[in-house]
Amino acid sequence: MLRILLINDTAKKVGRLKAALTEAGFEVIDESGLTIDLPARVETVRPDVILIDTESPSRDVMEQVVLVSRDQPRPIVMFTDEHDPDVMRRAIKSGVSAYIVEGIHAQRLQPILDVAMARFESDQALRAQL
DSSP states (O other), X not given: OOEEEEEESOHHHHHHHHHHHHHTTOEEEEEEETTSOHHXXXXXXXXXXXXXXXXXXXXXXXXXXXXXXXXXXXXXXEEESOOOHHHHHHHHHHTOSEEEESOOOHHHHHHHHHHHHHHHHHHHHHHHHO
């Protein structure tokens, strides 16, 4: 069972995401707001995957993702309402493994997490070769 750190900026929406994760058989080990020190939280709870639920990823969120990706790499999935291709590119460059726009459905979570894990493992293998 994957251990999930759930980061959110919308309490109402995170309830649905947490319920969908639980329904899909994942363990949400911690929930935090976007204002937390993400690297410290990751160090403390040691999740398998980080899920970030945000209406629009801010520069601060992207910086936190960069720090985690550099110091404590793990798959990061971002659910957002932001359609902007530039924002998506920045998120991927920051270390996001899967960028999902609109819609969180329990039946989609497993394939999304599988893709994020595979992409993360591929990226880590490439980095190891450098």
